[in-house]
Amino acid sequence: MYAMTLPTFGDPDVLTWAEVDDPVPGPGEVLIEVAATAVNRADLLQRQGKYPAPPGSPAWPGLECSGRIIGLGAGVTGWHVGDEVCALLPGGGYAEKVVADAGLLLPVPGNVELADAAALPEVAATVWSNVFALAGLKAGEQFLVHGGASGIGTFAIQLAKAWGAKVAATASAAKHDALRALGADLTIDYRSEEFEDLVSADVILDIMGASYLERNIEALAPGGRLTMIGTQGGVKAEFDLRRLMAKRAWIAATTLRARPVENKREIIAEVREQVWPLVEAGKVLPVIDRRLPLTEAAEAHRVVEANAHVGKVLLTL
Numbered sequence: 001m002y003a004m005t006l007p008t009f010g011d012p013d014v015l016t017w018a019e020v021d022d023p024v025p026g027p028g029e030v031l032i033e034v035a036a037t038a039v040n041r042a043d044l045l046q047r048q049g050k051y052p053a054p055p056g057s058p059a060w061p062g063l064e065c066s067g068r069i070i071g072l073g074a075g076v077t078g079w080h081v082g083d084e085v086c087a088l089l090p091g092g093g094y095a096e097k098v099v100a101d102a103g104l105l106l107p108v109p110g111n112v113e114l115a116d117a118a119a120l121p122e123v124a125a126t127v128w129s130n131v132f133a134l135a136g137l138k139a140g141e142q143f144l145v146h147g148g149a150s151g152i153g154t155f156a157i158q159l160a161k162a163w164g165a166k167v168a169a170t171a172s173a174a175k176h177d178a179l180r181a182l183g184a185d186l187t188i189d190y191r192s193e194e195f196e197d198l199v200s201a202d203v204i205l206d207i208m209g210a211s212y213l214e215r216n217i218e219a220l221a222p223g224g225r226l227t228m229i230g231t232q233g234g235v236k237a238e239f240d241l242r243r244l245m246a247k248r249a250w251i252a253a254t255t256l257r258a259r260p261v262e263n264k265r266e267i268i269a270e271v272r273e274q275v276w277p278l279v280e281a282g283k284v285l286p287v288i289d290r291r292l293p294l295t296e297a298a299e300a301h302r303v304v305e306a307n308a309h310v311g312k313v314l315l316t317l
């Protein structure tokens with residue numbers, strides 16, 4: 001089969017379409033013929049040599065995919081050859097075929113095209129596990145998501161809104177209309193406005209890390225919860241613990257890829273139970289900025305690197 005490999009690290013042009021060995025599903029795994037994969041911010045870091053593939057996973061990027069099951073490893077139950085699925089992957093989605101853990105599969109919702117379903121697993125699992133399972137966002141609470149136009153942000157806005165929360169999002173001004181159409185009640189231009197003066201949030205989903213830490217604590221309501229999933233604004237910060245104590249607030253930080261597979265299976269099972277009905281009801285849908293052939297992955301990386309997109313950039317086969 002062919003895959004979009006990384007013979008070396010560097011700019012987008014290092015991505016190379018090359019012949020590689022066909023993957024073979026082990027016990028508890030399925031083999032998927034990939035219809036589409038999606039670009040995640042982490043793929044850019046992996047391409048630059050800053051986020052290595054975990055042991056046992058293919059060396060090329062791709063944290064999610066959609067496609068058809070074409071093979072079953074020993075002991076797989078509940079899935080059949082021919083099933084249309086989308087999957088959370090530790091890597092390797094930029095390929096014609098990929099092996100996935102059977103516990104990390106989700107059925108393609110009836111109202112979503114097979115290719116478009118590739119936009120769902122990573123954002124659904126990340127947003128569900130942080131904003132809902134961990135931070136416990138409730139109906140009526142105020143939610144703030146940074147980077148509302150990102151793949152993560154566009155999904156978080158819709159899910160929080162469908163949950164009955166009030167939603168604020170930071171983004172470039174040109175993207176505000178799109179975010180309001182997705183359900184954001186308040187959009188904040190992070191270049192010209194101070195979000196901590198405009199919102200008192202029960203839950204914040206942050207992708208900036210160090211550069212926003214103090215300001216995020218300012219923006220928390222009493223009893224607020226800040227969950228950090230990205231470090232686009234740096235990794236080291238200082239803050240006054242008393243500000244956190246006075247608000248009885250807490251901070252968490254997580255990464256999905258580093259979780260043990262058993263934990264990822266639990267998250268996927270919760271996503272299927274709690275989030276998938278909202279997708280099937282059309283309340284939360286994949287937001288696709290554009291679809292490019294997988295062979296044009298370098299161009300797709302340039303689009304994402306320039307933040308020229310709203311939602312997800314798909315790579316199709």
Ligand SMILES: NC(=O)c1ccc[n+]([C@@H]2O[C@H](COP(=O)([O-])OP(=O)(O)OC[C@H]3O[C@@H](n4cnc5c(N)ncnc54)[C@H](OP(=O)(O)O)[C@@H]3O)[C@@H](O)[C@H]2O)c1
Pocket residue numbers: 039040041042122126146147148149150151152153170171172173175190207208228229230231232254255256257304307308309311
């Ligand atoms: N920990 C985890 O498990 C996990 C899982 C998935 C993703 N992530 C992280 O979540 C983030 C989003 O991922 P993605 O793939 O969805 O990203 P993406 O689509 O590439 O979007 C990145 C976004 O960052 C926004 N941004 C840049 N500077 C900003 C600032 N100062 N304030 C607010 N927003 C700013 C951009 O907004 P504009 O375009 O509006 O300028 C852009 O929409 C990334 O940091 C990624 O690493 C973490």
